[in-house]
Amino acid sequence: GPSPAQPACPRTRDVRFRPVGRPLAMRLLTHNLLQCNKKGVANGFPLIIRPVQMKYEESPYDKEFVSSMVPKLEYDALLRALQWVREFPPFATGQALPTGGLPELPSALPMEYSSDEEFLKKLHLVLFDLHLIDGVLVCPESGREFPVKDRIPNMLLNDDEV
Amino acid sequence: RMSRPEHQAPPEVFYNDEESAKYATSSRMIEIQTKMANRALELLLLPDRPCLLLDIGCGSGISGEAITDAGHAWIGYDISGSMLRIAGEREVDGDLVLSDAGQGLRFRPGTFDGAISISALQWLCNCDKRNHEPFKRLRLFFDRLYLCLRKGARAALQFYPETAGQVEMITAAALRAGFGGGLVVDYPHSAKAKKHFLVIYAGLSGDMPRSIPAGLQGEIDEHRETVANAQRDRAKKKRGKKKDAGTFRDKVVGKKEHQRKQGLGVRKDTKYTARARKPKF
Numbered sequence: 001g002p003s004p005a006q007p008a009c010p011r012t013r014d015v016r017f018r019p020v021g022r023p024l025a026m027r028l029l030t031h032n033l034l035q036c037n038k039k040g041v042a043n044g045f046p047l048i049i050r051p052v053q054m055k056y057e058e059s060p061y062d063k064e065f066v067s068s069m070v071p072k073l074e075y076d077a078l079l080r081a082l083q084w085v086r087e088f089p090p091f092a093t094g095q096a097l098p099t100g101g102l103p104e105l106p107s108a109l110p111m112e113y114s115s116d117e118e119f120l121k122k123l124h125l126v127l128f129d130l131h132l133i134d135g136v137l138v139c140p141e142s143g144r145e146f147p148v149k150d151r152i153p154n155m156l157l158n159d160d161e162v
Numbered sequence: 163r164m165s166r167p168e169h170q171a172p173p174e175v176f177y178n179d180e181e182s183a184k185y186a187t188s189s190r191m192i193e194i195q196t197k198m199a200n201r202a203l204e205l206l207l208l209p210d211r212p213c214l215l216l217d218i219g220c221g222s223g224i225s226g227e228a229i230t231d232a233g234h235a236w237i238g239y240d241i242s243g244s245m246l247r248i249a250g251e252r253e254v255d256g257d258l259v260l261s262d263a264g265q266g267l268r269f270r271p272g273t274f275d276g277a278i279s280i281s282a283l284q285w286l287c288n289c290d291k292r293n294h295e296p297f298k299r300l301r302l303f304f305d306r307l308y309l310c311l312r313k314g315a316r317a318a319l320q321f322y323p324e325t326a327g328q329v330e331m332i333t334a335a336a337l338r339a340g341f342g343g344g345l346v347v348d349y350p351h352s353a354k355a356k357k358h359f360l361v362i363y364a365g366l367s368g369d370m371p372r373s374i375p376a377g378l379q380g381e382i383d384e385h386r387e388t389v390a391n392a393q394r395d396r397a398k399k400k401r402g403k404k405k406d407a408g409t410f411r412d413k414v415v416g417k418k419e420h421q422r423k424q425g426l427g428v429r430k431d432t433k434y435t436a437r438a439r440k441p442k443f
Binding site: 065155 | 239247250257258261262267268270291302306
């Protein structure tokens with residue numbers, strides 16, 4: 001369970017880590033959590049990513065930060081997201097990415113991930129540095145398409161879908 | 163006598179580009195929203211490690227910035243595209259989603275460590291469309307919120323109730339969804355400073371308390387605690403000030419022009435360029 005509750009106090013780590021002038025886009029951590037909310041859909045997850053425009057934006061690695069997110073992940077879905085993201089041609093060729101292209105993640109979450117620096121660094125890039133700017137998210141169950149425009153997924157439903 | 167925004171139009175209509183810009187650049191609004199966001203974070207009783215939070219009705223990202231400053235990750239959603247565009251211009255750290263709270267945005271179960279909402283929930287009490295049933299929308303909102311929170315996680319939802327009936331309706335919808343907790347009212351005796359927070363928990367876990375705290379009491383500078391409704395729709399006032407040549411903004415703009423000439427990608431100059439940011443310490 002969580003450690004004993006303490007009053008919120010400002011943390012000292014500098015979390016403002018993105019380069020100035022580059023607004024953020026929808027990232028794969030959010031994709032790993034988001035489901036289709038259309039009426040009648042039992043398990044609209046993970047949403048299929050059809051990328052039209054993506055961007056890589058490096059952000060500083062914070063071991064504690066990325067480790068904290070690991071227990072929340074649906075790891076297989078993250079691997080699938082990575083495969084869909086590879087279909088964005090500049091990512092497939094690696095031209096829009098740092099040397100090495102998209103990282104290869106292991107097929108299963110390492111048991112001792114919290115001390116596996118190499119894994120955590122790759123995971124950091126995958127979760128936080130790949131931004132979906134334009135494209136479509138598709139519900140795997142209903143086929144319902146949710147457009148992503150200017151970095152923001154539009155999850156608004158029509159009246160008959162609520 | 164100025165009417166509440168909720169009486170004028172649905173939120174996605176009221177918070178259009180112009181209104182959103184006014185909201186997001188009012189330093190008084192920023193101060194008040196930030197203060198309430200920090201109070202909401204305090205009410206979540208978060209552990210001392212990075213958490214993942216949901217910001218409901220995140221608007222232009224003012225509350226989201228408070229979450230980032232507290233060291234946590236967040237995802238925010240709002241029904242107003244204009245507000246979210248401004249959040250993007252603010253370069254907030256959280257991911258943003260366009261969504262209607264009353265449609266029950268859905269996340270995987272048990273993933274969020276907490277949720278906050280600043281000045282948004284009262285909008286759910288309206289009938290903005292002919293087929294809206296406010297209580298049903300509130301129920302769907304709380305049902306989905308309950309599911310996406312970890313066991314024992316809390317939500318602190320600040321809102322501006324117009325009537326006691328609205329307070330009852332919102333609270334009832336939360337309790338029907340299975341939440342424990344209740345209402346916290348800060349500065350209940352001050353008409354201007356009074357703030358309502360619905361503080362609720364999705365089950366109990368570990369040594370999290372069953373109780374919710376009493377509201378804040380005591381001396382408060384009333385003048386600083388509120389923005390009159392009139393400010394939200396009076397004519398745009400002239401913000402021009404005389405500035406000497408070579409101000410900080412001039413220097414930033416000059417440097418950006420230099421960078422453009424170098425062929426670097428540089429965002430266009432807007433009224434936000436070189437705007438003073440909130441101090442971090």
